[in-house]
Every structure is written in structure tokens, then in C-alpha cells.
Amino acid sequence: MAIIASNFKTNHTRKTTKEFVCNVNEYLKNNEILSEVIVFPTSTSLDNFDTVSNLIIGTQNAYAVHKGSYTGEIGTEQLDEFSIKTILIGHSERRHILGETQEEVAQKFNFYKQLGYKIVYCIGEPLEVKKEGLQNTLEYIYEQFVGIDTNYENLILAYEPVWAIGTGVTATNEDIINIHNAIKEKISKPLLYGGSVKVNNVREICSLDNVDGALIGTASWNQEDFIKIIENTKDI
Ligand code: 13P
Numbered sequence: 001m002a003i004i005a006s007n008f009k010t011n012h013t014r015k016t017t018k019e020f021v022c023n024v025n026e027y028l029k030n031n032e033i034l035s036e037v038i039v040f041p042t043s044t045s046l047d048n049f050d051t052v053s054n055l056i057i058g059t060q061n062a063y064a065v066h067k068g069s070y071t072g073e074i075g076t077e078q079l080d081e082f083s084i085k086t087i088l089i090g091h092s093e094r095r096h097i098l099g100e101t102q103e104e105v106a107q108k109f110n111f112y113k114q115l116g117y118k119i120v121y122c123i124g125e126p127l128e129v130k131k132e133g134l135q136n137t138l139e140y141i142y143e144q145f146v147g148i149d150t151n152y153e154n155l156i157l158a159y160e161p162v163w164a165i166g167t168g169v170t171a172t173n174e175d176i177i178n179i180h181n182a183i184k185e186k187i188s189k190p191l192l193y194g195g196s197v198k199v200n201n202v203r204e205i206c207s208l209d210n211v212d213g214a215l216i217g218t219a220s221w222n223q224e225d226f227i228k229i230i231e232n233t234k235d236i
Pocket of ligand 1: 007018091160163165166168194195196197215216217218219
């Protein structure tokens with residue numbers, strides 16, 4: 001069964017998130033869809049949503065702390081209020097825009113691992129690295145596993161090439177196959193692809209060998225499109 005995840009990034013309000021989650025939940029319930037669906041709203045839109053068991057709400061980020069003095073961050077005290085037990089870690093926007101180092105990413109990973117969270121862990125190379133060829137790209141990606149327990153039972157990986165995120169440029173099937181095969185040889189965990197996945201290419205991408213689902217930004221923010229994406233992959 002495919003794993004289909006939506007990363008809201010900095011989009012949607014509490015009101016529209018609630019509508020989105022309710023409608024996706026109704027769709028999953030009424031159509032007996034078995035795929036695992038994960039939605040990562042903004043932290044201001046987290047809530048106690050009443051959902052079917054295969055619709056999971058996760059947080060896009062949190063600090064590696066229960067509570068304390070970390071202005072602008074949230075910790076597990078805030079996540080516990082909404083029974084959130086799923087977190088996205090290592091997204092390229094946090095690495096490259098917010099400046100999270102591999103050391104910080106690994107520290108966060110280990111903190112949430114100890115608490116048993118489901119972790120969707122992102123890896124992926126920028127364009128200048130891709131241009132250096134497959135070997136260098138893989139070396140760059142392997143550096144993003146430093147300090148990460150790749151045997152962690154609740155781990156899902158997401159390969160998201162930075163040059164394909166939000167650009168409309170999807171990686172070619174060959175790009176995806178090359179990277180996914182290489183990662184899967186080393187790490188036997190579910191591996192999602194992310195980067196300009198759309199309604200009309202999600203089925204083809206998720207049908208590739210060693211692709212276990214998709215992590216989607218832009219195309220997932222419209223609830224009708226997100227439901228179509230789930231529909232298009234329901235039997236994969
Ligand atoms: P896009 O689907 O907008 O390219 O974003 C992908 C992504 O970053 C998901 O985490």
C-alpha cells in the first residue's frame with residue numbers, strides 16, 4: 001500500500017486545515033482506502049482531529065525538548081495536547097533556508113526516536129551536486145544519514161531532490177530509480193519520492209520499483225487534488 005503524505009509548509013489556516021482534514025477523512029472512510037495518508041499542517045493548525053486509523057496528522061517540525069525557553073519553537077508538551085506522534089525531520093527547506101545542520105537534525109531525530117515517534121526523514125541533493133553525477137549525489141545523500149539510526153522501526157524515508165521541490169521540474173524516472181535503488185540497497189525502510197509530484201504523475205512515480213509513496217507539497221494543498229492523488233494510487 002502506498003504512503004501518501006501532504007506537507008502544507010506555510011499554507012492553510014486553522015479553518016481551512018480543519019475542512020481539509022475532515023474531507024480527506026470522509027473520503028478515506030467512504031471509499032475504504034487502505035493507503036496510509038499523512039498530513040503535516042502548520043503547527044498553528046494542529047488539533048485533536050477525529051480521523052480514521054490510516055489518516056495520520058504529523059508536525060512539520062518541533063524542537064528536541066519537552067518544554068522550555070526556545071522562543072518560536074514548540075516541544076512535546078504542545079504536541080501531546082493533540083496526541084501528535086509523527087514528525088517530519090530533515091526537510092531541505094529547514095536544512096537550507098532555516099540553516100539546520102546535520103548535527104542538529106540528528107539530535108532532533110534521536111530525541112523523537114526515543115519517544116517512539118513515526119519519523120518521516122528527508123534527504124536530497126541540490127542542483128549543483130546533481131550536476132556532479134550519481135556517485136557524488138549518493139555521497140552527498142549518505143552524509144545526510146550521519147547520526148541517524150536507519151534501523152529505527154518507525155522510520156519512513158523521503159527522497160526529495162532540492163532542484164525538484166516547488167519548481168515544477170519532476171525528477172525523471174531514471175533519476176528516481178537510480179537513487180531509490182541505491183538507498184534501498186543500504187536501508188530497508190519505506191522510501192517516498194517528493195518534488196513536483198502532481199495528480200497526473202503520482203501514479204507513474206509510485207509504481208516505480210522501490211518507490212513506496214509520495215511526499216507532496218504544492219499539488220496537495222488543494223483538497224480535491226489531494227483526494228485525486230489518493231484515488232490515483234489507492235491500489236498500488
Ligand atoms: P512540491 O510538491 O511543491 O515540489 O514540494 C515537495 C516537498 O517539499 C514536500 O515536502
